[in-house]
Amino acid sequence: MAIMQLTIIPLGTQTPSVGQYVADIQEILRREGVRHELTDMGTIIEGEVEVLLALASRLHGLPFGRGAQRVVTQIMLDERRDKDVKLGDKTAAVQARLT
Template identity: 30%
Template sequence: MPLLEISIIPIGKDSTSFSSDVIKVVRKIKEKELKYELTPTSTVVEGDIDQLWEVAKEMHDEAISSTGSERIVTNISIDHRTDKQMDMDHQINTVQNSLK
Protein backbone atom coordinates (compact mmCIF):
# COMPACT_ATOMS: atom_id res chain seq x y z
CA MET A 1 0.00 0.00 0.00
CA PRO A 2 1.23 3.49 -0.72
CA LEU A 3 2.27 5.65 2.22
CA LEU A 4 1.72 9.38 2.52
CA GLU A 5 3.80 11.50 4.86
CA ILE A 6 2.21 14.88 5.44
CA SER A 7 3.19 17.89 7.49
CA ILE A 8 1.00 20.98 7.63
CA ILE A 9 2.51 24.14 9.04
CA PRO A 10 0.32 27.15 9.83
CA ILE A 11 2.17 30.44 9.47
CA GLY A 12 1.11 33.83 10.77
CA LYS A 13 -0.54 32.75 14.01
CA ASP A 14 -0.26 34.49 17.36
CA SER A 15 1.04 31.29 18.99
CA THR A 16 3.91 28.97 18.12
CA SER A 17 1.86 25.98 19.36
CA PHE A 18 -0.29 24.20 16.81
CA SER A 19 -1.24 20.87 18.40
CA SER A 20 -4.92 21.88 18.37
CA ASP A 21 -4.58 22.42 14.61
CA VAL A 22 -3.02 18.97 14.20
CA ILE A 23 -5.98 17.43 16.00
CA LYS A 24 -8.39 19.05 13.54
CA VAL A 25 -6.60 17.79 10.44
CA VAL A 26 -5.94 14.29 11.83
CA ARG A 27 -9.70 13.96 12.32
CA LYS A 28 -9.92 13.94 8.51
CA ILE A 29 -7.86 10.73 8.48
CA LYS A 30 -9.96 9.16 11.23
CA GLU A 31 -13.18 9.98 9.35
CA LYS A 32 -11.90 7.95 6.40
CA GLU A 33 -10.85 5.11 8.73
CA LEU A 34 -7.34 5.05 7.29
CA LYS A 35 -4.39 3.63 9.19
CA TYR A 36 -2.05 6.38 10.36
CA GLU A 37 0.90 7.04 12.64
CA LEU A 38 1.66 10.39 14.27
CA THR A 39 5.26 11.46 14.57
CA PRO A 40 6.54 14.57 16.34
CA THR A 41 6.78 16.47 13.05
CA SER A 42 4.43 14.76 10.59
CA THR A 43 1.74 12.14 10.08
CA VAL A 44 2.09 9.00 7.98
CA VAL A 45 -1.06 7.61 6.36
CA GLU A 46 -1.53 4.26 4.63
CA GLY A 47 -4.10 3.74 1.87
CA ASP A 48 -4.64 3.46 -1.83
CA ILE A 49 -3.27 6.34 -3.86
CA ASP A 50 -6.67 7.95 -4.53
CA GLN A 51 -7.51 7.90 -0.81
CA LEU A 52 -4.17 9.48 0.02
CA TRP A 53 -4.57 12.34 -2.46
CA GLU A 54 -8.10 12.95 -1.21
CA VAL A 55 -7.22 12.99 2.47
CA ALA A 56 -4.17 15.21 1.86
CA LYS A 57 -6.39 17.76 0.10
CA GLU A 58 -9.00 17.59 2.86
CA MET A 59 -6.34 18.04 5.54
CA HIS A 60 -4.86 21.03 3.71
CA ASP A 61 -8.32 22.57 3.19
CA GLU A 62 -9.19 22.00 6.87
CA ALA A 63 -5.98 23.74 7.92
CA ILE A 64 -6.83 26.73 5.73
CA SER A 65 -10.37 27.05 7.06
CA SER A 66 -9.83 26.33 10.74
CA THR A 67 -6.41 27.46 11.89
CA GLY A 68 -6.83 31.20 11.53
CA SER A 69 -3.48 31.34 9.78
CA GLU A 70 -2.89 33.60 6.85
CA ARG A 71 -0.57 31.05 5.28
CA ILE A 72 -0.34 27.24 5.28
CA VAL A 73 2.65 25.22 4.11
CA THR A 74 1.85 21.56 3.36
CA ASN A 75 4.70 19.14 2.73
CA ILE A 76 3.78 15.79 1.16
CA SER A 77 5.87 12.74 0.44
CA ILE A 78 4.43 9.57 -1.13
CA ASP A 79 6.16 6.19 -1.03
CA HIS A 80 4.46 3.94 -3.59
CA ARG A 81 6.05 0.59 -4.41
CA THR A 82 4.69 -1.31 -7.38
CA ASP A 83 7.10 -4.27 -7.33
CA LYS A 84 5.79 -5.80 -4.08
CA GLN A 85 3.36 -5.31 -1.22
CA MET A 86 4.45 -2.85 1.43
CA ASP A 87 2.86 -1.30 4.48
CA MET A 88 3.88 0.78 7.48
CA ASP A 89 4.28 -2.18 9.80
CA HIS A 90 6.52 -4.05 7.38
CA GLN A 91 8.83 -1.09 6.88
CA ILE A 92 9.15 -0.43 10.61
CA ASN A 93 9.63 -4.12 11.43
CA THR A 94 12.34 -4.48 8.79
CA VAL A 95 14.41 -1.74 10.40
CA GLN A 96 13.74 -2.80 13.97
CA ASN A 97 14.64 -6.44 13.23
CA SER A 98 17.89 -5.32 11.62
CA LEU A 99 18.86 -3.46 14.78
CA LYS A 100 18.68 -6.57 16.97
Protein backbone atom coordinates in the same frame (compact mmCIF):
# COMPACT_ATOMS: atom_id res chain seq x y z
CA MET B 1 -0.78 0.47 -1.54
CA ALA B 2 1.29 3.52 -0.66
CA ILE B 3 2.55 5.34 2.41
CA MET B 4 2.45 9.13 2.69
CA GLN B 5 4.13 11.33 5.25
CA LEU B 6 2.23 14.58 5.64
CA THR B 7 3.34 17.68 7.52
CA ILE B 8 1.01 20.68 7.52
CA ILE B 9 2.38 23.96 8.85
CA PRO B 10 -0.09 26.83 9.38
CA LEU B 11 1.47 30.30 9.22
CA GLY B 12 0.02 33.68 10.13
CA THR B 13 -1.72 32.38 13.24
CA GLN B 14 -2.11 34.10 16.61
CA THR B 15 0.09 31.56 18.40
CA PRO B 16 3.13 29.46 17.48
CA SER B 17 1.37 26.35 18.83
CA VAL B 18 0.05 23.92 16.21
CA GLY B 19 -1.37 21.32 18.62
CA GLN B 20 -5.03 22.08 17.90
CA TYR B 21 -4.45 21.88 14.14
CA VAL B 22 -2.75 18.51 14.58
CA ALA B 23 -5.59 17.27 16.80
CA ASP B 24 -8.16 18.34 14.19
CA ILE B 25 -6.28 16.45 11.48
CA GLN B 26 -6.02 13.33 13.65
CA GLU B 27 -9.76 13.47 14.34
CA ILE B 28 -10.54 13.61 10.60
CA LEU B 29 -8.27 10.63 9.95
CA ARG B 30 -9.95 8.64 12.74
CA ARG B 31 -13.42 9.46 11.42
CA GLU B 32 -12.37 8.43 7.91
CA GLY B 33 -11.04 5.12 9.25
CA VAL B 34 -7.67 5.71 7.60
CA ARG B 35 -4.72 3.76 8.99
CA HIS B 36 -2.24 6.36 10.23
CA GLU B 37 0.46 7.08 12.77
CA LEU B 38 1.20 10.42 14.40
CA THR B 39 4.89 11.27 14.82
CA ASP B 40 6.60 14.29 16.33
CA MET B 41 7.21 15.76 12.88
CA GLY B 42 4.12 14.75 10.91
CA THR B 43 1.59 12.05 10.21
CA ILE B 44 2.17 8.87 8.22
CA ILE B 45 -0.88 7.58 6.36
CA GLU B 46 -1.44 4.32 4.46
CA GLY B 47 -3.71 3.93 1.43
CA GLU B 48 -4.13 4.06 -2.31
CA VAL B 49 -2.29 6.94 -4.00
CA GLU B 50 -5.42 8.64 -5.30
CA VAL B 51 -7.06 8.51 -1.87
CA LEU B 52 -3.93 9.79 -0.13
CA LEU B 53 -3.53 12.75 -2.48
CA ALA B 54 -7.20 13.72 -2.16
CA LEU B 55 -6.89 13.47 1.61
CA ALA B 56 -3.72 15.60 1.59
CA SER B 57 -5.56 18.29 -0.37
CA ARG B 58 -8.48 18.25 2.06
CA LEU B 59 -6.24 18.38 5.13
CA HIS B 60 -4.13 21.16 3.60
CA GLY B 61 -7.23 23.36 3.52
CA LEU B 62 -8.15 22.76 7.16
CA PRO B 63 -5.95 25.51 8.70
CA PHE B 64 -7.39 28.10 6.30
CA GLY B 65 -10.82 27.34 7.73
CA ARG B 66 -9.43 28.08 11.18
CA GLY B 67 -8.01 31.47 10.22
CA ALA B 68 -4.47 30.69 9.03
CA GLN B 69 -3.33 33.10 6.36
CA ARG B 70 -0.75 30.77 4.85
CA VAL B 71 -0.26 26.99 4.92
CA VAL B 72 2.85 25.05 3.94
CA THR B 73 2.28 21.34 3.34
CA GLN B 74 5.07 18.82 2.86
CA ILE B 75 4.12 15.53 1.22
CA MET B 76 6.41 12.52 0.93
CA LEU B 77 4.82 9.64 -0.98
CA ASP B 78 6.25 6.12 -1.23
CA GLU B 79 4.54 3.73 -3.62
CA ARG B 80 5.86 0.28 -4.46
CA ARG B 81 4.36 -1.75 -7.25
CA ASP B 82 6.52 -4.84 -6.86
CA LYS B 83 5.03 -5.77 -3.48
CA ASP B 84 2.37 -4.70 -1.01
CA VAL B 85 3.83 -2.47 1.71
CA LYS B 86 1.98 -1.53 4.88
CA LEU B 87 2.56 1.04 7.57
CA GLY B 88 5.31 -0.25 9.87
CA ASP B 89 6.90 -2.64 7.36
CA LYS B 90 10.00 -0.48 6.81
CA THR B 91 10.61 -0.09 10.53
CA ALA B 92 10.13 -3.82 11.12
CA ALA B 93 12.60 -4.68 8.33
CA VAL B 94 15.29 -2.47 9.88
CA GLN B 95 14.59 -3.79 13.39
CA ALA B 96 14.97 -7.36 12.11
CA ARG B 97 18.44 -6.51 10.81
CA LEU B 98 19.45 -5.09 14.18
CA THR B 99 18.61 -8.23 16.16
